[in-house]
Amino acid sequence: MPRSAFPDKDDRPAVIKTWQTDKKFTDADLLKLQNGLSLMSNYFFYVTMNSGDAPKRLDLAEAITHITEPALKDVYLRDGVATSRMKIEEYEKIAPSIKPYMISDASKTFLIEYEKVLHKNVGQKGLEFTYNDINDKPVSFSDFKGKFVYIDLWATWCGPCKAEIPHMKKIEEDYHGKNIVFVSLSLDKPKDAQKWKDFVTKEQLKGIQLMADKDFGSDVAKNYDVNAIPRFLLFDTKGNIINADALRPSNPELRVQLDKLLKG
Numbered sequence: 001m002p003r004s005a006f007p008d009k010d011d012r013p014a015v016i017k018t019w020q021t022d023k024k025f026t027d028a029d030l031l032k033l034q035n036g037l038s039l040m041s042n043y044f045f046y047v048t049m050n051s052g053d054a055p056k057r058l059d060l061a062e063a064i065t066h067i068t069e070p071a072l073k074d075v076y077l078r079d080g081v082a083t084s085r086m087k088i089e090e091y092e093k094i095a096p097s098i099k100p101y102m103i104s105d106a107s108k109t110f111l112i113e114y115e116k117v118l119h120k121n122v123g124q125k126g127l128e129f130t131y132n133d134i135n136d137k138p139v140s141f142s143d144f145k146g147k148f149v150y151i152d153l154w155a156t157w158c159g160p161c162k163a164e165i166p167h168m169k170k171i172e173e174d175y176h177g178k179n180i181v182f183v184s185l186s187l188d189k190p191k192d193a194q195k196w197k198d199f200v201t202k203e204q205l206k207g208i209q210l211m212a213d214k215d216f217g218s219d220v221a222k223n224y225d226v227n228a229i230p231r232f233l234l235f236d237t238k239g240n241i242i243n244a245d246a247l248r249p250s251n252p253e254l255r256v257q258l259d260k261l262l263k264g
Helices: 015-021 028-032 036-049 060-066 070-084 088-101 105-118 159-174 190-202 219-223 252-263
Strands: 130-133 138-140 148-154 180-186 208-211 231-235 241-243
Touching: 028 036, 028 070, 036 070, 060 070, 060 088, 070 088, 070 105, 088 105, 088 252, 148 159, 148 252, 159 180, 159 252, 180 252, 190 208
Parallel strands: 148 180, 180 208
Antiparallel strands: 130 138, 130 208, 148 231, 231 241
16 A cells, blocks of 8 residues: 555564465466456565565566466466567577466467567568768668677667666677677757767767667668667678667676677
């Protein structure tokens, strides 16, 4: 309930501790309740937030160890996958541990369509574009052929975008000299071109700094259905899409992926 203060962990009723240890979610009739699924989701949210550990990006595999009824596991996992907004790399990592429990025809059909959408752009040729750098020199996507390409779509007004900049700088520094190009492509409005140039200079941004011609109306934004930023794109050495919604620089898994690609 909304209140100005909450009891400390040590002051909470003892029954709460039994909720975290006892077997639970044992009856499929829970799904007959309109809020049956949300009861499970809210329970695991509570446990995660009060475990003392930092919340994990994806904890579906851990959650299912506490659900004993197969039908409940199936529904919980289907909802979890549908709402998690996983990247391809995240899904492929967690899929082997959860797919054996997604046993219903509804879940199997859902997974087929989910994976189809997740991989729909993989392997397709990346959009050929040409945009100017801060010196008004045109730079084209085809200029990077033969190298892996990681593109950051951002803008100077975007707080979450700017929060990724220190991570982007570090990853550019650590992978300097390797067969990968880092491109920061601004979706600032054309009228703010000088503001973008000044920001790039002031913040000493590295890599290749470009600005799209029509912000969210530019070809690159429309081609990749970009309606929110930051957004990251990853391409192979032939200019084909690896992921049109790639991992962020702040995600440690990005380095794992890049190391694997560069070794291959």
